[in-house]
Amino acid sequence: MNSVIAERTRKIVLTIIMFAISILFLLPFLWMLSTSFKIEAEVFTYPIEWLPKTWNVVENYHEVWVGKFPFYKYYWNTIKVSVLTTLISCAVSALAAYGFSKIQFKASSYLFIIVLTTYMIPQQAILVPQFILYREIQLFDSHLGLILLGSFSVLGTFMLRQFFMGIHQEFIESGKIDGASHWTIFWRIAFPLVRPAVATYAILRFIWTWNDYQNPLIFLRTDALYTIQLAIQKFTTINGEFYSLIMAGTVSGILPLLIVFIIGQKSVIEGIALGGVKG
Amino acid sequence: MKAKTRAKGYMKLQRKETLAGLLFVAPMLIGVTFLTLIPIIAAFLLSLSEWNFVAGWDGLKWVGLDNFQRLLSDDAFIKSLLNNAWFLLTVPIYMAISMFLAIMIDRNVYAKSYFKVAFFMPYISSVVAVAIVWQVLFHPSAGPINQTLMALGIDNPPGWIADPKFALVSIMMISIWISIGFNMIVYIAGLQAIPKDLYEAASIDGANGWRKFLNITFPMLSSTSFFLLVTGIIASFKVFDLIAVLTKGGPIRSTSMIVWHLYETAFTNLKLGYASSMAVVLFACVLFITLLQWVIQKKWVNY
Known part of the structure; x- marks a missing residue:
């Protein structure tokens, strides 16, 4: 009984640690996404504001899609x-x-x-x-x-x-x-x-x-x-130095495929694994 | 008499099979012939020539092995090859990280699919988009990475991709970050092929986690590791997108690699003959590693 609980606690702790690692790993994506929501003046403020103070989503994405x-x-x-x-x-x-x-x-x-x-x-x-x-x-x-x-x-x-x-x-x-x-x-x-x-x-x-x-x-x-x-x-x-716009551009470049990937996640991962294991 | 007609019938049938077979494989064969086989022969021929294609076919001059002789004394080419050699270091690094992550995800955590998707994201994202994001992150003065480093008390953080000393390392870091997803997925598939009772037997014998890793997991993953090592080395020869978007081989050639140099020679300087001799070298490198793989795989059966 005790060993089951110990095993479970171990797994929970490791999940939390791994979650932290995964967030660190994904920081470039989070930074990209949050920057694409900002006005240009707030792009490089430090400490980094992960949630924009001034939202500029519609304007940025409008410029990317139909500008x-x-x-x-x-x-x-x-x-x-x-x-x-x-x-x-x-x-x-x-x-x-x-x-x-x-x-x-x-x-x-x-x-x-x-x-x-x-x-x-x-x-x-x-x-x-x-x-x-x-x-x-x-x-x-x-x-x-x-x-x-x-x-x-x-x-x-x-x-x-x-x-x-x-x-x-x-x-x-x-x-x-x-x-x-x-x-x-x-x-x-x-x-x-x-x-x-x-x-x-x-x-x-x-x-x-x-x-x-x-x-x-x-x-x-x-x-x-x-x-x-x-x-x-x-x-x-x-757009040279307009980093908020540039980030809206990169988000738009990645997003459609990310959706395809998440829908077909199992097939993609199986396909990669299959190709990998069989060589 | 009867046997003869039967043989004839069989021949006819066989001919029909052959025709059907050829028809089925024809589109693939035609495509491969025109887009791969003829071009590779042409690449070998062109490598013996000097040709600026703007001058038309008349401008083509046969120069024998001159191009290869020139390669040997071409500092830019040697530098690119050396950079390729440095780049090989990324392979064992991302393999080790991927193996660690795979083991963690396969046995030790909840929400496996979340982790698979999370670590796979850089691999699925377009290199162009990812490269542009890193370019901004690496911005020498205003970028978030250097701002964080300065806040941590490092007064002179490196200029990353703008600094000839750090540019290649920066690109290698990004490349590692991108490659982890693919390697991790293949390792997870490899882990799932290991019979569970091996671990149970080891537990009964009182082996701890580290011993199990050393004596079971690591050796049982050897064929997967070998595959990843070979594909990784071959992929490292082909690095192009990151350099084309981020540095264009600079600053002062510090990130030029063989494919980038080939591209520049062919499509910026329009020296198609000379570029083709680099293509031959590239082909030879990849061929050598593939042949080496076959030889080693035949001799070394893992389990």
Whole structure:
């Protein structure tokens, strides 16, 4: 009995300590949020006022969303690019994963090894040729080009292949005996079975695309095409020393994704853990 | 006769399978061929050339291995490589912190999901936004970090990212803060794979918490740690966003790293050939570590 109580007290004390650590860890976010609510004159007052004396929320966020450099445009661009990249990437990876796991054909293993080896190539090593290629075929400075860059994921193919391999071959064979084509088997039998895995991969791909900075930086030029990451940076440059506005900008950059993350929390964390443990 | 037609039928079936298989993997193969395979071959070829692409294809000049020779005596490149080497230090640091947090969260606290989300937040947030927040926090005179340090009686706090001596360390600190979430989640998954009865047996033998950590947890996590070490090292070669937003390699090249230097050479100075030789070096580094991983993993089976 005593040991149960001792165990529980220990756990409570450790929870409190960990909570303190987590608050310390999250201080930059808290500072960002509270600064985004302030008027400029009170940004750097010391001791730090975590609750603003003068609230300026509406004005700050109004300027970010529909002001001189309106975020709503860039949200739209980012949503467009992220959603399309996610959809295409899931389709391409699911098809390839099925092909590599459920159809027995001669070249299969060789082709799969070729695809896997490309995973070792860091994208930065091929930026220059990609850039030249994009200029030659007119994909430079276009959303289509950006979407294609994120659409052929080796990781996605590998991850989904593991799940397709988990489907009993009998399911596939019985489909074939009934005279179904591979397309019907894929669409009616196999894909529905791996749908949770596809959803997990989709959330990860969406987050990665939303947060991507390097590709938009290199492959976009026109302001009107900017994604939110470029927009935050440009907004910061435009507003120079207006830190309250800048913080409202960064909050706006993080918030939509944070909501996606909190809704899909379990899938994201499982996806990361899965990718991690399986390597 | 009969066997022959059956063989023929089988051949036909097999051909149909092959066709279906190729169709299914075709989109992926085409994408990978055009966006990865051809570019990596092109990168190797370009590394043997001198080319400012503004001059058009005619401006391309083959120079053999000159670029690589130049790299060896290019102080800016050597400095960047050295900075990459320093940056490797972040990997064991965030791994240790993440392992500690994972153990605490997995066994010793209530409200596990809160803690998972809290420590995962920097990883999920965009690097650009996070970098800008840190830039303001690190502001040399007015920033909250230095104001706090001065209030604590430190009269000459460092200038952080504005100070050549502290800039790299500052970026490393931010990078550690960002990486903890991912590593912690993977460690928690690793912890959950350890059979509970090992701990029960150890308790019966009278082992205390520290002994259990040393003799059970740490060794049982070795394959997870190895994976994180390798991905961490590879990721450290690719650091770009933080530098591009925060310091642009400065002050006085103190935070220039290989990918930043490559980017600057290619897209600011437009020396595509020379930049490609850096790309080859980058590729070689990542390849070397991946191959090393395979060799070690084959030889060293953990449990």
